Amino acid sequence: MKFFVDTADVNEIKELKETGFLDGVTTNPSLIAKSGRDFKEVVKEICDMLPGLPVSAEVVATDYKGMVDEGKKLAKLASNVVIKLPLTLEGIKATKTFSNEGIKTNVTLCFSAAQAILVAKAGATYISPFVGRHDDIGFDGMELIADIRQIYDNYENFKTEILVASVRHPVHVIQAGKLGADVCTIPPSTIKQLVKHPLTDIGLQNFLKDWEKTGQKI
Numbered sequence: 001m002k003f004f005v006d007t008a009d010v011n012e013i014k015e016l017k018e019t020g021f022l023d024g025v026t027t028n029p030s031l032i033a034k035s036g037r038d039f040k041e042v043v044k045e046i047c048d049m050l051p052g053l054p055v056s057a058e059v060v061a062t063d064y065k066g067m068v069d070e071g072k073k074l075a076k077l078a079s080n081v082v083i084k085l086p087l088t089l090e091g092i093k094a095t096k097t098f099s100n101e102g103i104k105t106n107v108t109l110c111f112s113a114a115q116a117i118l119v120a121k122a123g124a125t126y127i128s129p130f131v132g133r134h135d136d137i138g139f140d141g142m143e144l145i146a147d148i149r150q151i152y153d154n155y156e157n158f159k160t161e162i163l164v165a166s167v168r169h170p171v172h173v174i175q176a177g178k179l180g181a182d183v184c185t186i187p188p189s190t191i192k193q194l195v196k197h198p199l200t201d202i203g204l205q206n207f208l209k210d211w212e213k214t215g216q217k218i
Contacts, residue, residue: 001177004054004163004185008035008042012188013049024054026106026128026165026185028084040077047078056106056126058084059094067094075103082106082125087115092122099123106163113147120152120160126183131176132166141166142175149180170194 002023005016008031016022025046032039043057055078059070067090071083082104085091095105099122106126107119111134119127129148131141145164152158161182167173170193176184186194 001181002183003191004056004183005191006031006165006167006185006187008032008037008046009188010042010045010049013046016188016191017049022050022053023183024056024082024185025050026056026084026163028056028058028108029060040074043074043081044077047080051080053080054082054104054106054125055080056082056084058108059086062086062088062090064090064093064097067091068097071098071103071105084108087119092118095119095122095124108165111144113144113151116148116160116162117151120155120158124160126161126163128163128165128185130166131164131172132168134166135168142172142179145176145179145181153180 003021004024004026005013005022006026007013008027013025032042035042043055047055057074059067061067061070067085071094074081074083083098084106085094087107087109091107095107098105104125106128107124108128110116110127110129116127129144131145134141134144145162148162163183163185164176164181165185167184167186167190169190173184173186173194
């Protein structure tokens with residue numbers, strides 16, 4: 001399973017890049033707004049930091065023509081830009097257009113398996129089901145992932161990758177892996193939580209105490 005980080009903070013991306021397990025980045029207008037910087041400047045900087053790795057940049061237009069115009073501008077920023085589009089009828093039409101032109105797309109705000117079928121038929125590179133927001137209103141977000149995985153596996157011509165979004169905690173990541181999701185896009189704080197375990201910390205402390213008693217150095 002690939003790990004994308006869900007942020008527009010270049011410092012966080014630099015830190016996680018050094019771990020070696022970062023496979024891409026997703027951004028959205030809200031994350032860009034938090035950075036307080038120019039949208040295109042941030043996207044370009046992230047793309048330059050991660051050559052060859054996908055970086056999702058989202059359009060803000062809601063009509064087909066506007067999405068296509070904005071998407072083409074974003075695609076010119078770098079070869080690894082992935083155009084992020086909303087899951088609307090206009091967004092699906094734009095996805096098909098970009099797919100036909102060989103431009104990668106990430107269709108976001110997916111909340112049903114029916115939506116995911118339409119996106120796959122449009123040839124999207126990624127579909128982003130939002131598991132955390134689904135959980136928030138009393139549904140099982142991971143059940144949505146299981147449904148999409150089952151449907152996609154039934155059809156060899158469906159090449160769209162399942163990108164689990166709105167990840168709230170490490171359990172979401174584990175469940176996504178069990179279900180065979182292709183990608184998880186995860187906030188930096190949650191990625192760091194994946195490393196932590198109290199028994200690891202206790203074990204390391206004990207090892208260091210025992211080593212100190214030997215009086216040796218490496």
